[in-house]
Amino acid sequence: MNVFRSLKYRNFKLFFYGQSISLIGTWMQKTAVSWLVYRLTGSALLLGVVGFVSLIPSLILAPYAGSIVDRHNRYRILVITQVISMAQAGxxxxxxxxxxxxxxAIIGLSLIQGIINAFDVTCRQALMMEMVDNKDDLPNAIALNSTMSNLARIAGPAVAGIILGTFGEDFCFFGNFLSYIPVLGCLFMMKLNTKAIIRSEKSIWTELQEGFKYVSGDRDLSSLIVMLSISSLFVIPFNTLMPIFAKDIFNGDAKTFSWFESAAGVGSVISAVYLANLKTNKNLIKIMIIASLVFGLSVLMVAYAGKLSFALIFMVLTGVGMMAQTSAINTYIQTHAIPVMRARAISYYVMAYQGMIPIGSLLVGWLASGLGPRRAVCIEGIIGVLAAALFVLYKRRQQKLEANVDNKAVLAG
Incomplete structure (x- = not known):
């Protein structure tokens, strides 16, 4: 089938299968940590703190990680990050x-995982091109990778909900620890023809400056990263409050919370399958705009859903919007960035995506403490819709300026 065409590459297939198992374990642990922290403390603010420390290293370290990945063997870096992640999970x-x-201690271990992820995520994204021989299949590979991630987002919380209610939290954490065995096995079976890395004589600081100048100098790349930063700061963190929606607003338990995560995962898979079937990447910006509107509106609907069934339906739509938005931006950056700058461009994507979410998690936790969870989520949805509208206005203005420049060039010629 066309949707699975990237799996014909042996290295990507091994990566896909290994990560599929590992990510289920990761989502089991994430669900268990959120539930455990809220069960022990009853604090919305501490939920935000846990989210903050697990992702804030991406904001600080991602550009540095991009330069490191461009300088060294990406495969070796990936193996190292997976081994350290396994130790942290253990x-x-x-x-x-x-x-x-x-x-x-839980917060400290979450911080360690966040530091690892700053390098791991950048490295995995940059390595994608080396696992897929034909560049035309790269968008499909990225979409399949996103599909895998979001299938794990469905299965992980669903399994965690059953395990939490039946066996207890420790089984979830050990499940994640053991899930690193297959991913490491698959990595060791891969045979990548990695190009020899020519050690740069430039300092890391110089390369950081070059990466920033490249990204900020490209209007399309910079505008997409700004859009993702706004979404990650003000909209995506609404997920932080879902344990409160499950437990307090809808009087549920750990299984109810897992339904919220799984519902968003279902929407993400729907969106990822659509993106995997795209035959061209020409309409990525248009897809991103529509997805951003869907995301913002559905978050608004979640905020004031009166019944659990309606809330879960709107959660599916949040998954559709968020997945299409982030994946479209990711694919655009990977397919448009010049090879020598790819890892550094991806690092700004990671910084905008994962780096801004922790600040947003603290912000939404603080808003929920003062205004209540429904109003806090409502505000996030409104910001999402406004951001999409402002991006459309910016693109129209940019197109007019470019048209004027072309007209002047024709007249001058």
Whole structure:
């Protein structure tokens, strides 16, 4: 089938299968951590803190990670980050097994994982081109990778909900620890023809400056990254409050919370399958604009849904919008950035996506503490819609300016 054409490449197939298992474990752990922290503390603010420390390193370290990835063997970096991630997951699993419910320790381990992810995510995205021989199949590979991630987002919380209610939190954490075994096995089976890295004589600081100048100097790249930054700061963090919606607003339990995560995952898979079937990447910006509007409107609907069934339906739509928005921007950057700047351009995507979410998590936690969870989520939805509208106005103005420049060039010629 056309939708699975990237799996014909052996290296990408191994990567796909290994990551599929590992990501299910990651989402099991994420669901268990959120539920555990809220169960122990009952604090919306601490939920925001946990989200903050797990992602804030991406804001600080992502550009540096991009320069490091451009300088060194990406495959080796990926193996190292996966081994360290397994060690972190093991430490958390044993801590919970022995009932060491220490919130500062949980926050500390979440911070360590965030530091690892700053390098791991940038490296995985940059390595994608080396796993897919034909550049025309790269958008399909990115979409399949997103589909895999979001299928894990469905399965992980769903499995976590069952395990949390039946066996307890420690089984979720050990499940994530063991899930790194297949991903490491698949990585060791890969045979990548990685190009020899020519060590740059430039300093890391010089390369950081070059990366910033390149991204900021390209209007399309910079505008998409700004749009993603706004979404990650003000809209995507609405997810932080879903344990409160599940437990307090809809009087549910851990399974109810897992339904919210899984519903968003279903929407993400629908969106990813659509993107995987695209035969061209010419309409990525248009897709991103429509997705941003859908995302903002559906978050608004979640805020004031009166019944659990309606809330879950709108959560599906949030998944559709968020997945299409982030994946379209990711695909555009990977297919338009020049090769020598690809990792650094991707690092700004990671910074805008993962780096802004933790600040937004703290912000929405603070808003929910003062205004209540429904009003806080409502505000996030409104910002999402306004951001999409402003982006449309910006693109129209840019097109007019470019048309005027072309007209002047024709007249001058």
């Amino acid at each position: 430490a958390l699993a044993f801590m919970i097994l022995f009932k060491f419910y220490n919130i500062p």
